[in-house]
Amino acid sequence: MKPETHFKLCVFALLSHNTVDVHVLIVEDDQPIATSLILGLTAAGMSVTHVATGKQAVEATAYDIMLLDIGLPDFDGFEVCRQVRLVSQVPIIMLTARADEIDRVFGLESGADDYVAKPFGLRELIARIRAVTRRLTIQETKPQVDLILGQLNIDAQNRKVTLNGEEIFLTAKEFDLLEFLATSPGVVHRRNDILERVWDTQWYGPTKTLDAHIAALRKKLGNPGWITAIRSVGFRFEEPK
Numbered sequence: 001m002k003p004e005t006h007f008k009l010c011v012f013a014l015l016s017h018n019t020v021d022v023h024v025l026i027v028e029d030d031q032p033i034a035t036s037l038i039l040g041l042t043a044a045g046m047s048v049t050h051v052a053t054g055k056q057a058v059e060a061t062a063y064d065i066m067l068l069d070i071g072l073p074d075f076d077g078f079e080v081c082r083q084v085r086l087v088s089q090v091p092i093i094m095l096t097a098r099a100d101e102i103d104r105v106f107g108l109e110s111g112a113d114d115y116v117a118k119p120f121g122l123r124e125l126i127a128r129i130r131a132v133t134r135r136l137t138i139q140e141t142k143p144q145v146d147l148i149l150g151q152l153n154i155d156a157q158n159r160k161v162t163l164n165g166e167e168i169f170l171t172a173k174e175f176d177l178l179e180f181l182a183t184s185p186g187v188v189h190r191r192n193d194i195l196e197r198v199w200d201t202q203w204y205g206p207t208k209t210l211d212a213h214i215a216a217l218r219k220k221l222g223n224p225g226w227i228t229a230i231r232s233v234g235f236r237f238e239e240p241k
């Protein structure tokens with residue numbers, strides 16, 4: 001097993017006051033890809049830990065976001081994702097070389113927050129990392145009150161959701177999506193507006209990500225009536241009748 005390698009270079013973070021020092025765990029067994037990720041992300045002001053196996057990824061702690069390759073030498077990224085989700089809601093972005101949608105959606109269903117298809121541009125990847133981690137950072141500095149809709153309680157401060165008194169475990173993006181929709185119950189949100197607000201203003205990928213997250217939320221809420229699809233427009237959130 002390759003030794004765990006740590007890299008930390010925060011010079012750029014010090015030069016740029018609006019850059020948050022995000023600690024990224026890179027899970028990638030392809031050394032050239034890992035090296036370019038390490039260089040690119042540290043240059044963007046992030047601190048980086050690199051591991052090359054699924055086992056090391058599952059055992060790793062104290063990072064803000066995981067970049068997870070699917071093809072790993074011991075077990076695959078989907079399995080890593082499932083195992084991490086048993087104990088943590090840390091954001092996960094999957095790096096996939098498989099282009100078909102089924103694998104991408106499967107990646108989301110196993111608990112990932114987003115995916116980036118290889119080959120990817122570093123700028124796009126950094127934008128995705130910022131988008132996924134930004135809300136977590138804002139959350140820490142902003143006191144908030146709970147959102148309550150019937151038996152659903154959304155504790156934005158602690159990013160905790162309960163329904164009928166029982167906690168529902170959501171991924172970071174599922175939480176962001178639920179929080180966004182639930183802030184204005186009964187309002188129809190356009191798909192593009194949701195993608196811009198919950199994912200990133202620079203989003204230009206397919207909207208499959210949104211559908212997969214809506215499906216996951218409906219399943220976890222236990223009643224499809226919470227989220228109504230408005231054909232060709234978007235989605236509306238409300239307490240089921």
Ligand code: CA
Nearest residue numbers: 029069071072
């Ligand atoms: Ca690989």
